[in-house]
Amino acid sequence: MSWIVGGVKHGNEEDSNLGIDWVLQYDFSELDQTEAIAEYRSLVQSLTNAGLRVQVRHGHGSSLLVCIHVPRDQLGRMVHQSRIKDWLFGISSTIPAGPGNTIAAAETPSEEIRSVYHAVTWSESMGGAGITPGFGKWKRVTASFPLHDQDACSELLSKWNRKGNLTMEDLDAIRALFGEKVAFYFAFIHCYSLFLMFPAALGIFVWWFLGPYSIVNAVLLCAWCVVFVEFWKLREFDLSVRWKVDGVGQLKVNRAQYRWEKEVKDPVSGEVKHIFPAWKQIMRQFLLLPFASVASLALGTLIVATFASEVFISEVYNGPLKSYLEFVPTVLFSLSLPAITSFLTGIAGKLTEYENYRTQDLHDLANTQKTFIMHFITSFLPTILTAYVYVPFGHQIVPKLDLLRRLGMETFSNKEFVVDTSRFQAEVIYLSMTAQVFSFAEEIVLPYVKHVLWQKWQNYREHKAGLKRQRSFSKATDLLLIDPPQEVQFLRRLRSEASADEYKVEEDILEMCVQFGYLALFGVAWPLVPLGFLLNNWLEVRGDFFKLTLECQRPPPIRADSIGPCVLGLDFLAWLGTLSTAAIVHLYRGPISEVRLSSLLLTVFIAEQLYLAMRFVAAAVLRKILDETLSRDEASHFAVRKAYLETQQARYRSPDSPTRVRQRVRFHERVDVYSSDTTVSPEGSPSPSSTTEQQPLNEDLRGSDREADFWDSRQCEPIEAGSKIIRALSESKVQLESKGKKRA
Amino acid sequence: MSWIVGGVKHGNEEDSNLGIDWVLQYDFSELDQTEAIAEYRSLVQSLTNAGLRVQVRHGHGSSLLVCIHVPRDQLGRMVHQSRIKDWLFGISSTIPAGPGNTIAAAETPSEEIRSVYHAVTWSESMGGAGITPGFGKWKRVTASFPLHDQDACSELLSKWNRKGNLTMEDLDAIRALFGEKVAFYFAFIHCYSLFLMFPAALGIFVWWFLGPYSIVNAVLLCAWCVVFVEFWKLREFDLSVRWKVDGVGQLKVNRAQYRWEKEVKDPVSGEVKHIFPAWKQIMRQFLLLPFASVASLALGTLIVATFASEVFISEVYNGPLKSYLEFVPTVLFSLSLPAITSFLTGIAGKLTEYENYRTQDLHDLANTQKTFIMHFITSFLPTILTAYVYVPFGHQIVPKLDLLRRLGMETFSNKEFVVDTSRFQAEVIYLSMTAQVFSFAEEIVLPYVKHVLWQKWQNYREHKAGLKRQRSFSKATDLLLIDPPQEVQFLRRLRSEASADEYKVEEDILEMCVQFGYLALFGVAWPLVPLGFLLNNWLEVRGDFFKLTLECQRPPPIRADSIGPCVLGLDFLAWLGTLSTAAIVHLYRGPISEVRLSSLLLTVFIAEQLYLAMRFVAAAVLRKILDETLSRDEASHFAVRKAYLETQQARYRSPDSPTRVRQRVRFHERVDVYSSDTTVSPEGSPSPSSTTEQQPLNEDLRGSDREADFWDSRQCEPIEAGSKIIRALSESKVQLESKGKKRA
Structure with missing residues (x-):
């Protein structure tokens, strides 16, 4: 590039x-x-x-x-x-x-x-x-x-073109230029792409030797998904420590829109906090459920209708203009989707506003959650319909669509309707190859061309307007309206950046989540899916950086310690992916007509238990293995405390006798047996053994007479006393034993 | 008491x-x-x-x-x-x-x-x-x-007898006397008992109005289990902050038995760490699987055999001595269980030793895990067998046991075998009532009686031996062997404590986990189970304290920040409990013969999804609601840092000019535009707005001429310039519009 x-x-x-x-x-x-x-x-x-x-x-x-x-x-x-x-x-x-x-x-x-x-x-x-x-x-x-810092950006982009893979340095550079939130996205796509190499290699092998719907591939793919998600959680934490942003969410300032109900002064830290009751927010959050239902219904109906008419036209209809009519549903869908989506996005925005989050972070997080639901439906529902409704039940459902034939029209194929079982696989291949290229073009190339052309048009218009204006205003104003020659280039760039789009990193992260979802849910249908994604991501990471630096405004360098709610989304997709993979393999390995519901349920049920077990093991093992690399944070805290301690100790170095801290009253209010509070030991000698030798033995024993008796009454030393007891007891034992023997 | x-x-x-x-x-x-x-x-x-x-x-x-x-x-x-x-x-x-x-x-x-x-x-x-x-x-x-501190113990025990419920103060007192590990157990049983009040009340209601196997009861019980486990996790964290033991595991010293492979000096903190490779430990940990298999096999066989012969004798056999023979399997089981358990415990101990943990904590944790598996099998397998094998399949299996009849013996009942479907419920009732009383007697009363009698016997023997010895040793030795009169009482107590058992808090925690497991797995079969457990726990918490203070040695006050691996066990039991409750309700609500496998599977499958959703929601909501009480830790850290910062600031107070920190090299190695490193601004004025007013405007602008041009070239001020541009542009817009109108 x-x-x-x-x-x-x-x-x-x-x-x-x-x-x-x-x-x-x-x-x-x-x-x-x-x-x-x-x-x-x-x-x-x-x-x-x-x-x-x-x-x-x-x-x-x-x-x-x-x-x-x-x-x-x-x-x-x-x-x-x-x-x-x-x-x-x-x-x-x-x-x-x-x-x-x-x-x-x-x-x-x-x-x-x-x-x-x-x-x-x-x-x-x-x-x-x-x-x-x-x-x-x-x-x-x-x-x-x-x-934008154009120098740094173009330097970075050209550097990336010369090598195949990003390094930690590149991620640090992105962080230095655009802040942690953006850097986390690039770290995620980088980590994800590296992980993709395993299923890509596996996919080639499976494609060559085993074919689609292989059980081996299914199990390994699910395990890979789980391991990746668990690894990313740790990786994310590791990066947040490296970039010193762990827990950064809490120090963010209040949003201007935040409405709190009371101010509370923290008794310990003395800070004033603006509190909005948690339970109220939770109640409001439960509005997510009706929202999700409405969104599912609206988008679901649209998708089902499109899907049904598409199937109807392509497989049942046989009349005139078939080749053109086939595209009609998709075109209608594409035209109505933005309207519905923007309507739903509007509701989502209002809901999030109503939920009243303290910080912009939490607000964005809640908004992304809702966007995720919509993305989920629009992205996955069509393929889910194909996989679980059209192919298994098509032969029952599709003929019922055939209303027109009953009306006596003769434009339809008279042959018996047969479900195209390869349709599911074809869709998956399309998703992993063609759709990726299209979305790349739509996301990066098209906006760039549009932006460039728009700028050229604007500049041309300005130029003409400027020429016109020259005749109408005072000289001073003219000077303001006409760019001085040494600034022309710069101001052109300034205007171009001002009219550019905002870079929304959440959308890019969501896109990757959706890709991960395709892989987790349907990847088993065509073993080369991961390979397609891997190649796409190689381009995607560069394309996104290109978009970020040349098509969009430089984003404010906001800090974040994670890719946000998408981690939850990944978790969810890995779980659903396991169920879906199990079901697809079960359905599509043999003839679909022979599949029994109870055995399918059993397969999915077992898959879910395996998923839970796998996740538990993966989390435990990864945490253990990566423990050493993850403990840097604690170590640096330790070092700071140690250094501080040493400066504190140095302050105390002058006095010779040890300091005594005020004695507290004991647990059960009884006065301590050793009321040594007033005595100061002669010398705080560092070696503990020497203390006892130098001091008279009963120095610190003045509790009661009985105690003094206990520790000092006998003339003999404990060693002597013990030896005597041992001697006496073992002799008496021997005597008893010999007596016993005699009696026997 | x-x-x-x-x-x-x-x-x-x-x-x-x-x-x-x-x-x-x-x-x-x-x-x-x-x-x-x-x-x-x-x-x-x-x-x-x-x-x-x-x-x-x-x-x-x-x-x-x-x-x-x-x-x-x-x-x-x-x-x-x-x-x-x-x-x-x-x-x-x-x-x-x-x-x-x-x-x-x-x-x-x-x-x-x-x-x-x-x-x-x-x-x-x-x-x-x-x-x-x-x-x-x-x-x-x-x-x-x-x-033991007898005063404090008896004071505490008598205090508890006077009130129904423990308070936070009591838990603090236990912590003060016995350390955090023991206190966490009491906090757990306290929290658990409080939570039990809800299902106990619900149980009475359900028992009166709905009867066993009620769906409402099942759903509420499962939800209760999930909420309790999630609440306890937070409560545990809260207590660990209160008692200042959060993360205490890491500073524990190495076990004497720990074998490390290399010493590593931490580059940041400078501490020397003894490392045993994590992957090796993980490999060794995988030996848990064969261990679990062996344990399941050994204990499972024993239980199945006992169960089968018990069923055989009680329901099929009809010959002589039936009323005596019925007890034989249970007696044989009780006799062989300790041997098998101690054998397995031995293996578990060796395995844990082999796994080579650094600290005693981790070692105990791993050992408890293994004990948990064994407890799980011995406690739950018999009831699981009844619920899921005997009742549903008994009519097919039991007649096959009837080998002897085929051999022509006539001692058996000739009537057709009918499964006793109430057997399951009877077992659950037994577990929640009689078994609890028995185990209380076995755990607390019996050992106390044994201990007291043993002490009396020992003292009697000593006394006799002492009388005998008096005649055989020197006077000095005699003085050592005969307790001086003022110490007789005390030494008797000392010897009694020395021969007492060690208090193993893990066992008590496990006992509670098992009780929770009964409730989660089988509680739906008899609505009064929680009530039985609640009453039992009222006694149990006092009994355990009695045991701790009067039957056992005082345990070393070890610190811990949790009840250990049992939290995982609770999670597991809540999960399994949901599946089990769903299955039991499905099986036992109607006639068992009508249950179809696919619908049962579907029920369990849906129950599992509900469980996952419920756990997610419960964790999120509880975390949110309890967030304010949980943030004390962070607040106190904040207060400390703030105080420290103030002392630091006070040190710097003398110099008047602001300190400058050395400039770092920028991201892309280009020299900074503002090389202000050498300039010291005249006064570090606190108000930022005053700074700019006092300084000449271009004070800090000396990068390039173009920059200076940009910021200063025009005579007019930005406000003036902007106003002029606005005027010019809006006028030209008006002109353009009027032109457009004219044309139209």
Whole structure:
């Protein structure tokens, strides 16, 4: 794909972002002039109040591009403050050096940009400018993004083209550029692709020797799914420790939309927390159930209708225009799906808003859950219908569709209807090969072409408008409207980025989950599925990076410690996959007509138990094996504590006698037998044995007389006393024994 | 049960432990005199070398009781060291005050005794005496225990008798006296009993209105099991935070028997770790499978044989002596079970030893796992056989047992064999009522009577032997062999405790798990089962405490952060219970002969899915609801960090200018645009907005000329510029629109 990189390689001149840390696009097309100016003034005022520098250029159409620069000293202080907060919440184990107003250098560009992001978006009370794009007062701020670092991006992309596989370094680089949330996606696709190599190799072997629906393949594939999911959970944890983001969710700030019911001051930490009762949220979360039902019903009906008419036309209908009519259902489906999906997405968004999550993270998580349900239905239902309804029951159902024939029309094939049992396999092959290529084109190539053409059109229009305007305004305004020659290239890029899409990493993660789902649910039908996915992913990872850097706005470098709710989705798909694989193998290995329901149920039931056992074993074994690599976090905490302890000990070094800590009252309120509280032992000698030798033996025994008697009454030492007792007792034993013998 | 307490209430005279912290029983009955004396000398030498004070008395038979006292200063230092270690490993969040040789007062008796335990058992290199009872050099040390605190115990027991329910205070008291491992057991039985109140109440209702095998009861019972297990997991975590033992397993010392393969120095923490490869241990752990098979086979055969012959005799046989013969199988079973169990326990012990765990905790855990398997088979198999084999298939199987009739003997009933379908329910009723009473008697009453009688016999024998001896030894030795009058009572107690059993808390926990298992697996057959268990547990918790304090040695106060592998067992039983409950209800609701296999399978399959869903929901909801109570740990860590941060900040308070941290090299090795490393801003002003106002605007902009141009080239301010652009653009839009209108 070096042709792409070649095409976008920029000279040094254009690479520089001119010190612009952040860009806001202010769209005033719906306001009249004076309102727009007033609102714009207040926007700039908010920004400068927060200590940010501002510059402005005009954007495409009726919009302004507000460029923001954070003075380096302020940025350094924010970085330091953010690190202190991390430390306070236990995210990082090392306390940042220096006093509160230290100016720290960011370790990565993303750390820097995150502080810029906070400076722009956090509320005034937290020291930010309080700009919440698209919400409330700032709903006309239509874009809010940092500029891409073109140099670094093209360098990374060209580096990836030269090698087959990503390394940990590449992931670190993505993290440094785009933050942990994006990096987790690339880590996931990387890990997943590496894991895919095993079923891909197995698939070639099975394809050659065993054919589809092989039991060996089924078992190994299910085991692979389980092991992969369990491995990823650990890998995710490992990465979150490496990137110091483990548990980062809790220190996120409240969403602007969050409505709390009471403020509680934590008695221990002294922090003020805004609480919304958990049970209320749970009650609201249960609305997920009706939502899922509605979504299933709406999407399910659409899919079933499409499916039925498609089957009807392709297998029953035999009249005129058949070759054209065959495409009609799919076209209708494709046309109506976006409308239904966007309707459901709207409901999902409102529901999530109603559920009232404290942080943006939790909000996104809940939203992704709902999207997952919709994706699940649209992606898997058609194939599920083919596998479990059409093929097994088609010969009973399809003839009933044949209403028209009963009406006496003669356009239909008169031959007996026969279910096309290979249809399921054909669909799986299509999913793993053609559909992947199509979706790649749809997701990456098409938007890129569209974006480029749109930019060219906009620039052309601007140019013409500019020529027109030259004649109508004052010279000063003209200077503002016409880009100075040294900025033309840069501003073109700025405008292009401002009108680009936001990068939604959740969608890419979901796409991979769906792919994993195909493999887990239907992979057994065609052994080459994993190979197809592996090849696709090789391209996908590069394509996604291309999309991220050249088609989309640079995302704010948000931190995350996981790929989010998709882990749950993977778990679910691995479970459902096991059941589905077992059922498919059972159904399709022999003639379908001979399958009995009870034996099918038994197979699926046993498969489920195997799945549960396998998951348990995989989790335990992986955890054990990877334990050593996973304990780094604990070790670094240990090291910090140890260092701190040593500094503490050094402070105490001067006094010679050991310090005594106040005695507490004992458990049952009885005064301690050894009221040694007032005595100070002569010397805190380090060797414990020497203590007893130097001190008189009863030094610390002054409880009661009986105690003193016990420890000191006999003249003889314990060794002597014990030896005597041993001698006496064994002799008396011998005597008794000999007596016994005599008697016998 | 106040009669018991009344009987054992001691006067103050006998209560005092005379400053004895620990007791070792040295048994020299197998050695000759000189060897015994040499070994005893080396024992005392080891103890005194470790700084411990020693006194000796003779025990029952050929044994010595070595009483150990740890000087209070040394003990205080050990307590402090132990706390520092806790802090280093992150177990507690507060660093103990004072220098390294501080003498700290223990917070609870168990903390003190734990340090004593360490002083006696830890190896010489760690500052202990290295006495490992029953192992290696010290295999003749047959008992090693601290003395009971009789006052506190009887106070606690009498307190419990006066109220129906334990409180958190009582659990804290147990923790203070016996350590966390024992306290977790009592917390578990307490939590379990409280939870039992719901199914007990439900059971009464169902028993009255619905009868056995009710679907409502089945669903609620299963849901209850799942909720209880999930709740206990959280409760356990909560307690481990309260008692500051969360994650305590990792700081435990190596077992003396542990064989490591390499020593590794942790690069981060600098600790030396002894590593035994994880994969080797896993391979060895897989030996659990053959063990489980052998155990199942051995115990299974025994149980099946017993069961078959019992059925045969009670339902088929009709000859002479029937009423006596009926008991023969049970008697044979009871006689052979201990032999088989002890054989299997022996194998289990060797296996666990072979698996080579680093700490005693992990070792015990692995051993408990194996015991759990055996308990599971012996406890549940008989009832499972009744429920799923005898009743459904009895009419086919039992007649085949009837071999003798074919041989022409006439001792058998000639009537057609009819399966006794109520047998299953009768067994469940027996399990929940009679069996509980029996096991209580067997576990607590019988051993107590035995122990008391044995002590009386021993004392009588000693007395006689003492009278005999008086005539045969020197006066000095006589003084040693005859207890001085003021110590008679105390030494009697000492000897009694030395010969008492060790308290094995794992067995009590397992017993409760088995009870939970009965409820989960078979509870639906008789609605009053939970009520029976609830009543039993009221007695059980007191009985167990009675056993712990009066029948057993005081256990070393070992720390633990959970009830161990039994949590896994509970999970397993809740899962199996759901399947079993579904199957039982399906089988027994109607006539068994009408049950079809496929519908049964479907029921069980659906039940399993419901179980999985329920567990997921229960875990999520409970976690969410209890989140606030569970976050105390994090809050206290936060408070500590905050306090520490403040002391750090105070140190930096003197210098006025902000500190700058060394700039790191950026991601793509390009020199940072803002090389502000050398500039020090004039004043680290706390308000960010004031910074920009005071400084000249381009102070921190010296990257390139183009940048300076961008931010400063225009005379007009961004607000002015933006306003102008807005004006220009909206006017040109209006012009364009009016033009468009004109054209139209």
